[in-house]
Amino acid sequence: MVYIGEDREDYIIKSIVMRMLPPREINKMARVTITRPELYESDGSPVPGGPRDPHFGAIEPGEICPVCGNTREHCPGHFGRLELARPVIVPYYSDHIYYMLQATCRVCGRLLLPQEKIDRYKIILKKLKKRWPLLAEAFLKEVRKEAAATMECPHCKSRQFKIRYIRPILFYEERPEGETRLTPIDIRERLEAIRDDELELLGMDPEKNRPEWAVISTLPVPPLAVRPPITLETGLKSEDDLTHALVEIIRQNKRLSNLIESSAPETMIEDAWLALQFVIAAYIDNELPNIYPLTHKSQRMMKTLAQRLKGKEGRLRGNLSGKRVNFSSRTVISPDPNIGINEVGVPVEVAKVLTFPMRVTPYNIEEARRYVLNGPYKWPGATFVYKKRTGKQIDLRFQRNYKQLAESLEVGDIVERHMIDGDVVLFNRQPSLHRMSILAHKVRVMPYKTFRLNPLVCPPYNADFDGDEMNLHLMRSQEARAEAEELLLVEKHIRTPRYGGPIIGGRQDYVSGAYLLTVKNRLLTEKEVIDLLGAAGYKGELPEPAILAPRKLWTGKQIVSLFLPDDFNYTGRAKINSGPLACDSIDCLHDSYIAINRGKLLIGVFDKAAIGAEVPENVLHKIALEYGDAKARELLDTMYKMFIRMLDLRGLTISLSDIDIPREAREEIQKLIREAKTEIEKLISDYRAGRLEPIPGRTLEETLEQKIIGRLNSLFSEAGKTATKYMDPFNDVFVMAKTGARGSEVNITQMVALLGQQVVRGKRVSRGFRTRTLAHFKPGDLSPEAKGFVKGNFRYGLRPTEVFFHAAAGREGLVDTAVKTSQSGYMQRRLMNAEQDLYVAYDGTVRDSYGHLVQVRYGEDGADPMATYHGKAVNVDRLIEMYGEIRESTNHR
Amino acid sequence: MPSKTRSKKRIDYRILEHELVPQHRVLSFEEAVEVLKRLGVKPHQLPRISINDPVVRLLGAKPGDIIEIKRRSPTAGEATYYRIVVVF
Amino acid sequence: MSVEQGFGTLYSDLPLEELVERARQILPKYIYDELEEKVIKNEKLTENSKRRIIREAIIKYITSLAQPGEPVGVVGAQSLGEPGTQMTLRTFHYAGIMEFDVTLGLPRLIEIVDARREPSTPIMKVYLDEKHKYSAEKARKIARKLEYTTIDKILDRDPEWMAGIPEMRLYLDKELMEDKGVTIEKVVEVLKKAKLGEVTIESEDPPVILIELSERVLPPSEADNPMAYIALSNKVKKLYLKGVKGIKRAVIQQHEREVNGKKVVEYMILTEGSNLAEVMKIKGVDYRRVRTNNIHEIAEVLGIEAARQALVDEIMDVLRDSNLDVDIRHIMLLADLMTFTGVVRQIGRLGVAGQKPSVLARAAFEVTAKQLFDAAVRGEEERLLGVTETIIAGQVPRVGTGIVLLTSPHSPPDRAQAKAETSNQEGEGEKMEVGKQ
Ligand SMILES: [Mg+2]
Ligand SMILES: [Zn+2]
Numbered sequence A: 001m002v003y004i005g006e007d008r009e010d011y012i013i014k015s016i017v018m019r020m021l022p023p024r025e026i027n028k029m030a031r032v033t034i035t036r037p038e039l040y041e042s043d044g045s046p047v048p049g050g051p052r053d054p055h056f057g058a059i060e061p062g063e064i065c066p067v068c069g070n071t072r073e074h075c076p077g078h079f080g081r082l083e084l085a086r087p088v089i090v091p092y093y094s095d096h097i098y099y100m101l102q103a104t105c106r107v108c109g110r111l112l113l114p115q116e117k118i119d120r121y122k123i124i125l126k127k128l129k130k131r132w133p134l135l136a137e138a139f140l141k142e143v144r145k146e147a148a149a150t151m152e153c154p155h156c157k158s159r160q161f162k163i164r165y166i167r168p169i170l171f172y173e174e175r176p177e178g179e180t181r182l183t184p185i186d187i188r189e190r191l192e193a194i195r196d197d198e199l200e201l202l203g204m205d206p207e208k209n210r211p212e213w214a215v216i217s218t219l220p221v222p223p224l225a226v227r228p229p230i231t232l233e234t235g236l237k238s239e240d241d242l243t244h245a246l247v248e249i250i251r252q253n254k255r256l257s258n259l260i261e262s263s264a265p266e267t268m269i270e271d272a273w274l275a276l277q278f279v280i281a282a283y284i285d286n287e288l289p290n291i292y293p294l295t296h297k298s299q300r301m302m303k304t305l306a307q308r309l310k311g312k313e314g315r316l317r318g319n320l321s322g323k324r325v326n327f328s329s330r331t332v333i334s335p336d337p338n339i340g341i342n343e344v345g346v347p348v349e350v351a352k353v354l355t356f357p358m359r360v361t362p363y364n365i366e367e368a369r370r371y372v373l374n375g376p377y378k379w380p381g382a383t384f385v386y387k388k389r390t391g392k393q394i395d396l397r398f399q400r401n402y403k404q405l406a407e408s409l410e411v412g413d414i415v416e417r418h419m420i421d422g423d424v425v426l427f428n429r430q431p432s433l434h435r436m437s438i439l440a441h442k443v444r445v446m447p448y449k450t451f452r453l454n455p456l457v458c459p460p461y462n463a464d465f466d467g468d469e470m471n472l473h474l475m476r477s478q479e480a481r482a483e484a485e486e487l488l489l490v491e492k493h494i495r496t497p498r499y500g501g502p503i504i505g506g507r508q509d510y511v512s513g514a515y516l517l518t519v520k521n522r523l524l525t526e527k528e529v530i531d532l533l534g535a536a537g538y539k540g541e542l543p544e545p546a547i548l549a550p551r552k553l554w555t556g557k558q559i560v561s562l563f564l565p566d567d568f569n570y571t572g573r574a575k576i577n578s579g580p581l582a583c584d585s586i587d588c589l590h591d592s593y594i595a596i597n598r599g600k601l602l603i604g605v606f607d608k609a610a611i612g613a614e615v616p617e618n619v620l621h622k623i624a625l626e627y628g629d630a631k632a633r634e635l636l637d638t639m640y641k642m643f644i645r646m647l648d649l650r651g652l653t654i655s656l657s658d659i660d661i662p663r664e665a666r667e668e669i670q671k672l673i674r675e676a677k678t679e680i681e682k683l684i685s686d687y688r689a690g691r692l693e694p695i696p697g698r699t700l701e702e703t704l705e706q707k708i709i710g711r712l713n714s715l716f717s718e719a720g721k722t723a724t725k726y727m728d729p730f731n732d733v734f735v736m737a738k739t740g741a742r743g744s745e746v747n748i749t750q751m752v753a754l755l756g757q758q759v760v761r762g763k764r765v766s767r768g769f770r771t772r773t774l775a776h777f778k779p780g781d782l783s784p785e786a787k788g789f790v791k792g793n794f795r796y797g798l799r800p801t802e803v804f805f806h807a808a809a810g811r812e813g814l815v816d817t818a819v820k821t822s823q824s825g826y827m828q829r830r831l832m833n834a835e836q837d838l839y840v841a842y843d844g845t846v847r848d849s850y851g852h853l854v855q856v857r858y859g860e861d862g863a864d865p866m867a868t869y870h871g872k873a874v875n876v877d878r879l880i881e882m883y884g885e886i887r888e889s890t891n892h893r
Numbered sequence B: 001m002p003s004k005t006r007s008k009k010r011i012d013y014r015i016l017e018h019e020l021v022p023q024h025r026v027l028s029f030e031e032a033v034e035v036l037k038r039l040g041v042k043p044h045q046l047p048r049i050s051i052n053d054p055v056v057r058l059l060g061a062k063p064g065d066i067i068e069i070k071r072r073s074p075t076a077g078e079a080t081y082y083r084i085v086v087v088f
Numbered sequence C: 001m002s003v004e005q006g007f008g009t010l011y012s013d014l015p016l017e018e019l020v021e022r023a024r025q026i027l028p029k030y031i032y033d034e035l036e037e038k039v040i041k042n043e044k045l046t047e048n049s050k051r052r053i054i055r056e057a058i059i060k061y062i063t064s065l066a067q068p069g070e071p072v073g074v075v076g077a078q079s080l081g082e083p084g085t086q087m088t089l090r091t092f093h094y095a096g097i098m099e100f101d102v103t104l105g106l107p108r109l110i111e112i113v114d115a116r117r118e119p120s121t122p123i124m125k126v127y128l129d130e131k132h133k134y135s136a137e138k139a140r141k142i143a144r145k146l147e148y149t150t151i152d153k154i155l156d157r158d159p160e161w162m163a164g165i166p167e168m169r170l171y172l173d174k175e176l177m178e179d180k181g182v183t184i185e186k187v188v189e190v191l192k193k194a195k196l197g198e199v200t201i202e203s204e205d206p207p208v209i210l211i212e213l214s215e216r217v218l219p220p221s222e223a224d225n226p227m228a229y230i231a232l233s234n235k236v237k238k239l240y241l242k243g244v245k246g247i248k249r250a251v252i253q254q255h256e257r258e259v260n261g262k263k264v265v266e267y268m269i270l271t272e273g274s275n276l277a278e279v280m281k282i283k284g285v286d287y288r289r290v291r292t293n294n295i296h297e298i299a300e301v302l303g304i305e306a307a308r309q310a311l312v313d314e315i316m317d318v319l320r321d322s323n324l325d326v327d328i329r330h331i332m333l334l335a336d337l338m339t340f341t342g343v344v345r346q347i348g349r350l351g352v353a354g355q356k357p358s359v360l361a362r363a364a365f366e367v368t369a370k371q372l373f374d375a376a377v378r379g380e381e382e383r384l385l386g387v388t389e390t391i392i393a394g395q396v397p398r399v400g401t402g403i404v405l406l407t408s409p410h411s412p413p414d415r416a417q418a419k420a421e422t423s424n425q426e427g428e429g430e431k432m433e434v435g436k437q
């Protein structure tokens, strides 16, 4: 077994040279010449000289290769060849053939440019090629155009004719006597006449290629390893598509040579020849235009050479760019707020399969012995031992005496041990849209069968626990683990590079809990304080209680302050700071303006704006930026635990009564609806009577629609306001919406008051029957109800027509999302392909891997967006807030 | 509708005053050598600007000249960029 | 603050003036200017706290620099791609005025990075100069000048004619004419120039014009053919009256702005359709600020640098409209890459991704087979430098930690063991050796 890191440079590929395959190379490679289309004899043995000839390499178990003498494990496979009865043009090369036929003399083969121009262009090309490959390409195109436009050879003075090219392989010459097809033989003759020293002006490398190689007389036949037959369960052999295509080629070739031998009429020969060319074209790419694709009997298209390479599942994208790995696992995730954010809970079953090759040293030999002693089935154990001295690999599953094996361990041996607590693993959730989709976690091996994830880490993965699955990879080298731990650990990605804000942070219950803990009227008994601090793992003295008598009581703000850095200052609005609670002063009476001075939360509540994920420049973000990611992680692992503990103490739940409002409130809303309806009826009658004034630039219909929608929207928000007026402000639904934990004013309005206008394609629902949406309405009805306005709410239910409209709008949402994901996915792939080679060089410039300088300074100021305050590399105001001391003298003024 | 009358159009110096157009300046040979040295690049590795670019035409730069561009930058206040004049 | 860590006492005992000098040298102008205004010139702050703030600013700036190797391209692509799923798919009414349909959200973003020749909804923002921007009347005049107007835009109904009588009557709409600022004399002049025949005003109100078709445009042989009349009528309808080609509609927008505590109303013009070069020439237009959302047009009229800035502005506008937060540095990098060659390139197969020097990278992207055959003909060499190629070859890409070439190869286990055994039975740590490159 070769371990990573050993002799790496021996296997480095420096470069790969691309060239056309010369005929002599085809012949040199060939170990067998194909003559017959049959695959097997009647006794099942392969036909010699057929596409299954054993000289193509050993592929059956135990088979010995007649060429190299190896079994299939070591035989690389060998090429064969097929002598074509007449030469054939290779598709794709034909584009280049076309350029050459156009640009060279049909008689003498010279480039159709005067000698002095040829000489000059060669010099220009040489210069361009070295430095400006794209310009060289454009220059060649110009040269080609110029040569193609020349209708008389400057060298031999013979007249030239226009060439017509029908993709992929047909060429015609427009001679005065009429259009004549150029056969591959004609074409090859012309290509042979082209001079080496003029090839580069034709876009071909004369040191590597000759143009006539684009016309082949010998077809290379790939080894069997490239097209292995598979044995079906029934025992029947099933051949690869390539073999089928080859059989087709051989048959066609045979037919052609028979016709030639029997001196058949030239037209028949021509037809058979053309057919051979098409089959070979299809063999190379079965999706070329103007060919007859090769199919199976079932009309299914064959997968020929190009099809193997192409597309998402093709060789390049599917196998070469996308690697598959071992030592990975996948299962459902579930939340565990009690583990750290850097951790991941791993089921024992997984820990026993994903193993790490641990090198035995004098320092860990005892530990290694313990693993071996436990064997492969008991965690933490080991599955294999590699003995350094003997080079033997011992599988512990087939080993009785663990004790003896443990004792025989020596320094230098490798023990394939189970995954243990503290191992660094990569954790990933698809779609991996940004770098935070794969993070390093430290393992906590646990019972049960799901991966456990701290819910604070949901945002970077965009994970929830409704059945989401995630992947986990164990890295098998110390190098990889060290890199992952330094660069990919969860705590190093609290801040996102997308906009310079925190992406890890509180959501949902953390937010409600933080609010309920820090709200002004929260006073905690000693027991509660101890309980909360215990949940956070706080070690230290209790602070002085805020209230001493009649009994000791602490405020939530006091408790939270215990965790903030001692010199931390902060001011800013809370999320609840809006509407009647809007306030911009430290003397805020609504508790909606946060002020932290020297690590003490003086006023203001903690809610989404302070501790939430994806809120730039909040408390969490500033701590991560100014005190380091480790400090922020500490906060997430301690203080945040109190937030959810607070909910355990107080409870957070909703019921029907939370979204119920008194009868008079409902009547008030009904009145609002009636008022709006009357107004809209007036609008409609005005419209019908032609009294409606159109908005400039809009038609009458559009004007009406706009006015109706405007009125219905204002109705919706009025109804929402009326409803909330009657609701208890400490109602949990309300708390969640206000603090940004979950839900919005719109959601509350829809539950309590009405759903409002349903929108399809940005308009009121309008399609369905000819002049109406549903049969429930009169034709041409323009009233709100008939066009998707829902006055029902979720508390009291919807009418049948309302359910329909709501479903229509909901369906549009689903369709939209589906379309969006595919479109934005493709855009991201293209962006990635365009940008992936750009990196910051040591001098702060941005370059691509090919040495081009794209930016003189990254982002013009050189700052990493991740390290900024929402885009600002240095936040001067913040520095003043932290360190600005006011002069004594000015203070007294 | 993009006008395809690029060459026909009279030179309009007013484009230099447009808020989208940053200040362009042709570097002297010595300056150009210094810039290439400082950035550690060969000319072909620099960003390019066409000889037909309206600003380049106004400046009368030649192929191979290096243009210094002073951009207004939302992140740095001011940023310098370089482009080499190419034919195409 | 732990940001200081690693900086020890750097600059900690420099006098204020020297610190300020260092800040001037090290910090970007933008930050330095802010620092100067809010700190250095702030007389309320103590000297000590000034020194602390300036020092912290320098340290903060240095620590915020992108690290060598940072794969800013990949991060940029992700930062723009990831929020793509949260964007709208629909064309919306222009925010505020509801008079235009404007492509926004994901379709617009795709259109920009695709560098489409023409936006699906071309729009210009025409700002007016000092003389014109405060008056609705003057703004309207310019808007009329912009709008591409042909005769059919002011017709009350189709031209009337009767086969056999070589005449055609144009019934103009008075209100439309007023709205577009066209006089009947102007129409007559245009018709005369078109040399269709004798043109007379039959009536001023309602405005009717009679054209007696000459034999040159309507040969007697055709005089009975209705098709000839229809063709002529269409020709008349398309006759150019005024305006800028490509500008389909121009509407005035008013803005309120506060200047020295006073509210000032300003007017500007939005147009449907775009023609930057011509609009810039119109008198009264603030040619320094006219905008179009057609990037290629900007590149042609104002140059590649203007196009780069326009790319940044347009993408940022789309993101802002969709309420998405993406750092401008990612967008600037993309714009610099798209304009690298001096033309606006799309990001896809026909642009940035398709022009890479690496065959394998191109083949792995799109049109695989053709890329390989073409590379063979050209005799290309795959040097395995970029990310895709190196991954295909199973090697380490030269970005991120992969840019480090100085390595210290650890000895194979046997040698390490041998060394350990000779030096010390317990086996001490291997000595680091600096390897080749
Ligand atoms: Mg889910
Ligand atoms: Zn073999």
Ligand SMILES: [Zn+2]
Binding pocket: A105, A106, A107, A108, A109, A110, A153, A154, A155, A156, A157, A158
């Ligand atoms: Zn000749």
Ligand SMILES: [Zn+2]
Binding pocket: A581, A582, A583, A584, A585, A587, A588, A589, A590, A591, A592
């Ligand atoms: Zn207040």
